[in-house]
Amino acid sequence: MISVDEALAKTLALATPTGTENVPLAEAAGLMLAEDIVATRNQPPFASSAMDGYAVKAVEVEPHAMFSVIGESAAGHGFDGKVGAGQAVRIFTGAPVPEGADRVVIQEDVTRRGNLITLETELDSATYIRPLGDDFSVGDRITAPRVLSAGDIALAASMNTPEVTVAKRPEVALIATGDELVMPGEAPGPDQIIASNSFGLKAMLESAGAHVRMLPIARDTRASLNQTFDLAEGADLIVTIGGASVGDHDLVGDVTEERGMERSFYKIAMRPGKPLMAGRVGNAAMIGLPGNPVSSMVCGQIFILPMIRMMLGHPTPLTTPKRAKTTVAMPANGPRAHYMRAVLTTDDSGNTVITPLMRQDSGLLTVLSEANALLIRPAHAEAIEAGTQVSYLDI
Amino acid sequence: MISVDEALAKTLALATPTGTENVPLAEAAGLMLAEDIVATRNQPPFASSAMDGYAVKAVEVEPHAMFSVIGESAAGHGFDGKVGAGQAVRIFTGAPVPEGADRVVIQEDVTRRGNLITLETELDSATYIRPLGDDFSVGDRITAPRVLSAGDIALAASMNTPEVTVAKRPEVALIATGDELVMPGEAPGPDQIIASNSFGLKAMLESAGAHVRMLPIARDTRASLNQTFDLAEGADLIVTIGGASVGDHDLVGDVTEERGMERSFYKIAMRPGKPLMAGRVGNAAMIGLPGNPVSSMVCGQIFILPMIRMMLGHPTPLTTPKRAKTTVAMPANGPRAHYMRAVLTTDDSGNTVITPLMRQDSGLLTVLSEANALLIRPAHAEAIEAGTQVSYLDI
Incomplete structure (x- = not known):
């Protein structure tokens, strides 16, 4: 028997990164960023107001000071002129701070009559101006690898990124094996049960970022297994369920060996779990899971999820408990x-x-x-x- | 100012469940189960072996006892006959336990020569038989509502459920407003920035189970806003971003009021966050978020995610911190x-x-x-x- 850690090292070594592809930013949430996103602009691109209020010269701000309002700076429509002594420009959140002004007095601290404003008695000391590049500057990066969060997506948009380079979803071919299995919705014979592991594993592996093809159930014959393996062509990872034990009726090992697999068979010191078959066949990694429903799901969690993360280029494919x-x-x-x-x-x-x-x-x-x-x-x-x-x- | 809890109660009250739909089990992971799944069979459907070994009569098991092997029970192919005194049937994990047998001796505890087996000196006491219905019986349920996990999907398959009834994904129409906005990939003018909130919110709301339509950016005119609102037709929830403050240039409130919205405007005692606009317009709930990027994402998290969960029929739409x-x-x-x-x-x-x-x-x-x-x-x-x-x- 080998330890779980040893088995993890061996199975992880079978996984190789699956390459990259470009996707629209709006579809990229939850995917693994494969190349840094680089800002092509500054944010904010100009000194901008953090509040609704009036842009003035800071040195002129004192209780009861009066200013004449000479124009307006709104988001998308800045003020073209310059703020002089005794002058103010009506300004809104996010709008460019006009030349000559270096402070925004918030509207709550102002009384306006026509084009004249008077400041209140109690004023706070904040400038309410976000300097140019306060959030990020040209060349700043969202670094790969990382799973893109909603916050990352918002930031990437703000950096003017219509498309991002992400890790390709690993293609997983799932092969349930056994004469005892029928698909949900079918009528099982007296000795039969419903295939359930492949459905549970598909859900598990897709939530980790894989794309899963559920292949037809392979019967316990060489011909049927070979036929199903043919359908797995192009997969990055082939997962068989059942038939990976040492019982007299376990053909999966024989058939994969005939197909050129360098087969390893690990007796792992864990419960639930049985011997796990592992290797590479053609261009694909292969894992043979036990047919027992809970064992196959737990082995999927412990051994296959890290392989998927490795294929995605995850910096830490092994989950820290x-x-x-x-x-x-x-x-x-x-x-x-x-x-x-x-x-x-x-x-x-x-x-x-x-x-x-x-x-x-x-x-x-x-x-x-x-x-x-x-x-x-x-x-x-x-x-x-x-x-x-x-x-x-x-x- | 009202408290966050008061605002949550008011916004949650705007959300109504979005109904149900049937989806194939293989596509149901992560969705909200809306109707109980009911087992139409027992699992296991027969007393079955928990291990590879030999099925015998329990009373005959003792060190060095000998049995003659009269046949085999494999998964999917049970043994037709009956196990008599001194007889054993070779049996594999998951296979039906033949009539007459009530214990499986694991193969590790057996020496076989031809059709004769001899038990070892040290035998454990387990029967290694899973009784009929040990996992579940006809009529057992996976109860709604619940978000279907990988384990639930495996169990549902095992219950012979090809299709499940889940909550329909709420349709959310996202409307970013403002003359200052351009889409990622476009060239912003000197006073412009890139629309980012709608991308971040789409990612956030879709991860909670919504389906999000990102509508074209609405300009700061009544005509443009009305045009965009027309495109929101059919949505369960309309979310506007920007234009929901009390600044002089905020048209969203005016336009939605003209469109028959009973409009509430909450000043919420929270940071970040500004006044939130909320109401119902036609058949849709509506939330007006501030345009400030972080405020809109935080308000989305605090107020809109619970609404989505409410629409999905989530038993506890409010997240416990x-x-x-x-x-x-x-x-x-x-x-x-x-x-x-x-x-x-x-x-x-x-x-x-x-x-x-x-x-x-x-x-x-x-x-x-x-x-x-x-x-x-x-x-x-x-x-x-x-x-x-x-x-x-x-x-």
Whole structure:
């Protein structure tokens, strides 16, 4: 048996970046920026007003001072002239501050009669002017790699970026295998069940930025498996579900070997989980997941999500587990790391706490659906009291 | 001025659920389930093996016991006969347990020679049989409303659900207003800037489940605004950006009033943020955001995201703020709640801690892009030391 960390190093080494493509900025949220975005302008492009008010000379500002209003500067329509002594220009938020003025008096501090304004008794001291380039200047960058947030998208727009270069979504071909499987909506025979892992994995991998092709269910024959593998052509990653164990009926290993895969088979010291098959076949990485529903989802989370992030050029493909206090005592753990289905809640002081679910049998999708975290009990962990900090992964 | 909570109650009251639609299960991840999913089958549909091994009668299991192997039960291909005394059936994970057998001995505990197996000296006591309906039974439900996770999708598939009923994505029409705006990729005039809020808001609202139409920029004329509002026809929510202040050039209020909007105008005790315009016009809710980039994004986060969740039928449209310790001391706050751009990090013990960014000027998109949280300083909050728990929202 190898440790989860060793297995992660081996599976991550199979993943290679999938290249880049250009997409319109409006479609880029959540994608992995692959090339820096560079500002081609200054923001603001001119000294601009931070408030609605009157632009004047700062030295002339004092209680009860009077100014004559000589014009107006609105957003998009600046004032062409120059502000002289005793003069003011009506100005709005975001509008250019006219030449000669170096302070905006906010409208709340002004009384206006016709074209004359009088300042109030109590004035604050702020200038309410945003200097040219206060936000960013030509050449400033949004650096890659990063997952583009809504805030990044707004900033990129402001930098005048109609299109951005992002990592291509990795193409994943999902192959569920087994004579026992039928698709949802079909009528299963007496010995059959519904294919569920491929649906769960598609959702999981797409939320991480992959594009997933769900291939037809492969039957337990060489011919059917070969036919399905042919359909996986062009994928960056092929994921098989089922048939990757050492049982007498597991053909996936044989067929992939015939197709030229350098096959590795890892017995990993983890629960849930079985031996994981891993390698490269043609231009694609390949992972063979166990057919057990919860095992396949947990192995997907632990091993395939980091590969997807690696393909996307993520700077830290391995997720650092978070920490929270467990609400219950837990016994010592055996030689295999245990990824327990668990629920995160908030305690009275607003802190996140974690509770493992009662039933950890890896056949129970109901328990996985109820869970929102995997509580990690390391191999050989000692018994702990309620209130002890433990590590977990969000799911 | 009204409090943020009062404003939230008023804006939330404008949002109404957008109805439901059916989508294929494979496309349903992340959507809001609107009707319970009901299992039409039991899982497992038969008592099934949890491991690879041999199915036998439990009473006959003891060290060195011998059995003759009379057949095989594989996933999808059960064993037709019955297991008698001294007999065993080779069985694989997920396969039906044959009649007569009530225990699976794992293959690691067995030595096989031809059709004879002998059990080892040390045997564990588990039966390795998953009873019929162990995961779920006919009539069990995945209850609505809930955002469908990858685990939910796997479970729904397993329940034989090809299609699910989800909340329709709210249609949002985004209208950026202002003569000063040009689209990314265009050449701004000397007094102009690039429209950025609509791009940021589109990303934000779509990540919450809305479908966003970005309408052409409306110019500061009644005609242009009316033309753009015509294009918003059919939207569940119209969001204007800019022109919602009380400056002399703010036409949005006038035009929407002419279009029959019952207009409310809230001065909200918050920073960043300005007066917010809110109401209903025709069949749509309407929110008028300030034009200031950071203010519009923060108001979108605080006020519009809950409306989207309400439209989706979310059980708790208002996000409960999370809690973390601040890394720095903070002065007392004034009468307006302050939503400070902040960065979440992890301290040495693995706890999440929060640090407000130095520059909180609401014109700075660079700071918003750097932030991953809004630290909430309530109105009239007292000064606090570093290490004090504060509330925050993820962004």
